Amino acid sequence: MELKVIAYARNGHTDKFGIPRQSREESPIRTRIVFEPEYRVAEALRGIEGYSHLWLIWGFSRSFSSHTSSSTAGDPNSLDWSPTVRPPRLGGNTRMGVFATRSPFRPNPLGLSSVRLIGIEQGDLIVSGADLLDGTPIYDIKPYLSFSDSHEDAKNGFAEEHKEDRLAVSGERGDVPEGVWEDIIYILSQDPRPGYQDDPEREYKMDYDGWKVTFCVQKGTVLVKNTEKI
Amino acid sequence: MELKVIAYARNGHTDKFGIPRQSREESPIRTRIVFEPEYRVAEALRGIEGYSHLWLIWGFSRSFSSHTSSSTAGDPNSLDWSPTVRPPRLGGNTRMGVFATRSPFRPNPLGLSSVRLIGIEQGDLIVSGADLLDGTPIYDIKPYLSFSDSHEDAKNGFAEEHKEDRLAVSGERGDVPEGVWEDIIYILSQDPRPGYQDDPEREYKMDYDGWKVTFCVQKGTVLVKNTEKI
Numbered sequence: 001m002e003l004k005v006i007a008y009a010r011n012g013h014t015d016k017f018g019i020p021r022q023s024r025e026e027s028p029i030r031t032r033i034v035f036e037p038e039y040r041v042a043e044a045l046r047g048i049e050g051y052s053h054l055w056l057i058w059g060f061s062r063s064f065s066s067h068t069s070s071s072t073a074g075d076p077n078s079l080d081w082s083p084t085v086r087p088p089r090l091g092g093n094t095r096m097g098v099f100a101t102r103s104p105f106r107p108n109p110l111g112l113s114s115v116r117l118i119g120i121e122q123g124d125l126i127v128s129g130a131d132l133l134d135g136t137p138i139y140d141i142k143p144y145l146s147f148s149d150s151h152e153d154a155k156n157g158f159a160e161e162h163k164e165d166r167l168a169v170s171g172e173r174g175d176v177p178e179g180v181w182e183d184i185i186y187i188l189s190q191d192p193r194p195g196y197q198d199d200p201e202r203e204y205k206m207d208y209d210g211w212k213v214t215f216c217v218q219k220g221t222v223l224v225k226n227t228e229k230i
Numbered sequence: 231m232e233l234k235v236i237a238y239a240r241n242g243h244t245d246k247f248g249i250p251r252q253s254r255e256e257s258p259i260r261t262r263i264v265f266e267p268e269y270r271v272a273e274a275l276r277g278i279e280g281y282s283h284l285w286l287i288w289g290f291s292r293s294f295s296s297h298t299s300s301s302t303a304g305d306p307n308s309l310d311w312s313p314t315v316r317p318p319r320l321g322g323n324t325r326m327g328v329f330a331t332r333s334p335f336r337p338n339p340l341g342l343s344s345v346r347l348i349g350i351e352q353g354d355l356i357v358s359g360a361d362l363l364d365g366t367p368i369y370d371i372k373p374y375l376s377f378s379d380s381h382e383d384a385k386n387g388f389a390e391e392h393k394e395d396r397l398a399v400s401g402e403r404g405d406v407p408e409g410v411w412e413d414i415i416y417i418l419s420q421d422p423r424p425g426y427q428d429d430p431e432r433e434y435k436m437d438y439d440g441w442k443v444t445f446c447v448q449k450g451t452v453l454v455k456n457t458e459k460i
Contacts, residue, residue: 050387
């Protein structure tokens with residue numbers, strides 16, 4: 001089957017560093033879903049505001065394919081799949097079957113996220129809680145149906161024990177607008193460091209919504225060292 | 231993006247008539263997910279048994295495209311999309327936006343179902359609760375993560391009021407094996423009649439797992455009139 005891009009995600013995540021590993025209900029980060037001209041039809045959204053949550057089926061893009069060569073970056077079909085992957089959640093050392101993970105390195109590099117529907121603005125959908133890079137292609141949007149999609153007591157395999165990891169965040173907002181700062185605090189509290197590195201001296205840089213944030217992590221607290229307009 | 235078929239669903243639903251409109255946790259119907267040779271790799275399932283539920287991303291197939299011409303049947307890309315559709319749940323007369331429904335007539339005819347993982351048998355996954363036609367192509371399998379995927383209190387739009395519809399079923403099992411009969415009772419209790427027709431004299435026929443079932447619906451009860459081996 002050949003998939004057509006129906007929309008693109010637009011948000012502050014211009015950098016894959018800092019994107020939450022999963023969509024999260026409590027995330028304050030807003031994403032605008034901008035339809036392509038052919039699918040920009042008000043009628044196609046009739047009744048959608050009756051739903052509090054939606055599903056997005058989307059494509060992992062070049063920025064996720066850090067292990068592919070630069071000559072193939074940008075082509076989602078060039079993403080290698082691998083029968084086993086090393087989930088960051090497990091520290092990056094343990095191999096799990098790709099179908100037991102949400103890794104991008106799957107036979108078909110599709111992502112799946114549930115998001116909260118905030119509203120419709122000028123024909124775009126505004127959602128929160130999406131774990132998407134800015135510019136991510138979207139292939140389908142479906143209503144979330146709690147009676148078939150919600151399994152509160154589902155057993156979460158190896159993901160279970162780590163789900164509550166959260167860090168404290170301290171630092172000065174400086175010139176960062178309040179809403180953007182709120183997003184940054186949220187992102188940093190989720191510990192965006194790759195593979196649970198733990199070097200208190202190490203400085204990390206993350207771009208978010210036009211700002212470059214420099215931080216380090218010491219004794220379970222994220223210290224924001226600097227914020228700079230890009 | 232060009233999707234590759236990684237597996238096919240195998241179950242008793244050889245007939246689209248009777249397939250539940252959504253996947254249902256309580257469904258007793260089992261589906262075997264048979265991997266294609268390239269993806270039939272035991273390693274790719276490592277750790278999956280730690281999860282109680284999985285997501286399937288799959289393709290709507292020819293049998294759903296009753297409004298396309300027979301010359302295009304079989305080609306998923308030939309399914310027309312329509313900005314509005316008439317959900318059977320609303321009696322088939324009310325138009326809703328396609329993105330506010332799970333209708334097959336979407337820009338990319340992808341289906342999404344959460345299923346319960348029963349186990350692994352000879353390299354196949356055995357699941358229950360799938361709302362899939364026998365032979366449905368599967369494009370992705372992901373673990374269900376309750377902390378990002380479960381929204382118990384989600385608002386279900388127009389689907390809300392109808393979610394508890396169930397019919398009583400009466401009839402004789404005859405020669406139908408017990409397990410198959412249990413599946414048939416479950417399917418009939420969900421009222422498989424198209425568009426909420428309500429003619430007590432009308433006889434319906436449904437094929438399931440090698441049996442042809444003839445029934446009618448009178449005063450909210452499904453009466454099985456006949457079962458016959460195909």
